[in-house]
Amino acid sequence: QKEVEQDPGPLSVPEGAIVSLNCTYSNSAFQYFMWYRQYSRKGPELLMYTYSSGNKEDGRFTAQVDKSSKYISLFIRDSQPSDSATYLCAMGGGTASKLTFGTGTRLQVTL
Amino acid sequence: SAVISQKPSRDICQRGTSLTIQCQVDSQVTMMFWYRQQPGQSLTLIATANQGSEATYESGFVIDKFPISRPNLTFSTLTVSNMSPEDSSIYLCSVAAGGYSTDTQYFGPGTRLTVL
Numbered sequence: 001q002k003e004v005e006q007d008p009g010p011l012s013v014p015e016g017a018i019v020s021l022n023c024t025y026s027n028s029a030f031q032y033f034m035w036y037r038q039y040s041r042k043g044p045e046l047l048m049y050t051y052s053s054g055n056k057e058d059g060r061f062t063a064q065v066d067k068s069s070k071y072i073s074l075f076i077r078d079s080q081p082s083d084s085a086t087y088l089c090a091m092g093g094g095t096a097s098k099l100t101f102g103t104g105t106r107l108q109v110t111l
Numbered sequence: 112s113a114v115i116s117q118k119p120s121r122d123i124c125q126r127g128t129s130l131t132i133q134c135q136v137d138s139q140v141t142m143m144f145w146y147r148q149q150p151g152q153s154l155t156l157i158a159t160a161n162q163g164s165e166a167t168y169e170s171g172f173v174i175d176k177f178p179i180s181r182p183n184l185t186f187s188t189l190t191v192s193n194m195s196p197e198d199s200s201i202y203l204c205s206v207a208a209g210g211y212s213t214d215t216q217y218f219g220p221g222t223r224l225t226v227l
Contacts, residue, residue, distance in 0.1 A: 008151065034215060043203055043218035044154070046112070088154070090216075098169075099216060101154040 003027055006089055006102030015111055019076040021087050023102045026070065029094025033065050035074045036088045038104065044088055048074065079109045113138050113206050115219035123225045124194055131190045132222045134204035139184035142207040144216065145177070147200045154203070160187050194226045 006023045013019055021035075031052055036044035048063040050056045050072075056063045062075040072091070076083055089102040114137040124130050134143065145157040158166040158179055166179040180188045191198050201223050205216040 004153070032215070036218075041221075041223070043115075043220045046215060046217060049215050092214075098156055098159070103151065103153045 001026060004089065004091065004100050004102045007105055008103055010106040010108055012108045012110060013079055015079060015081060015109055017079050017109070019079050019083070019107060019109075021074040021076075021089075021105050021107070023072050023089035023091075024070055025072075025091060025100075027091075027094070027100070028067070028070065030067075030091040030100075031093030032091060033063070033072050034090040034099075035061075035063055036090060038086045038088060040085075047087075076107075079107075081109050081111060083107060084109050112208070113140060113217045115204060115206060115217060117202075117204060117219040117222050119222060120220065121223040121225075123227060125227055126195055128194055129190055129192045130194065130224060131188050132202055132204075134187045134189070134219055136185045136206055140206040141184070142214075143181065143187045144205045144207070145179065145187075145189045146203040146205065146218075148203060148221070149200045157189070157202075191224065194224075196226045199224055199226045 004025045033050045035048040037047045038044045050063045050065050053065045053067045060077045064073040086104040086106045088104040090099045092099040116135045118133045143160045146154045156169050157172045158168045160166045160179050160181040162181045178190045201221045203221045205218045208215040
């Protein structure tokens, strides 16, 4: 079993839809949770950072962490074609000595 | 956040040759990292490079194949030695926002390497 599981997609949604991206993990020591956005032929760009459980909102983006279920989510409201990218979750902390990344979910927002 | 540049952005190389990738940061940082990203796979950490000490390599990666230099707090290089087609990948450098390996990391644009 991978330490972090992420559905690779691709996920295709119409413009304006609400998108839900998810990761599950097995290491209960993880404390820091991040979402990165990666456009084609670009490096990953930090989108959201959350410490421990709870919600964090930034514009159209909301990150949720449920440590009891070992489940994190990224919601995108009013999705735009410019949101088309690969979204990677990452986590670390506790006894981990490095960040662990999901494989990424490819999102396509269509007109 | 740090601004990170990498050179070259892409290259096509012959089997058996070596390529050195440069990573430049616009501010002084303690920890720099080198990753490999292959299609459909997670980012794989190659090594952690701290200024003034030897790089720390992850399981499956060795210094002879991926020598790293870290001469100062804003610059690092990764060399991919004696390349084979299996080394074709995107190579990314990143820096930790704080002083810990599990802090938020900021990434460079990547170097797309193709080995023929």
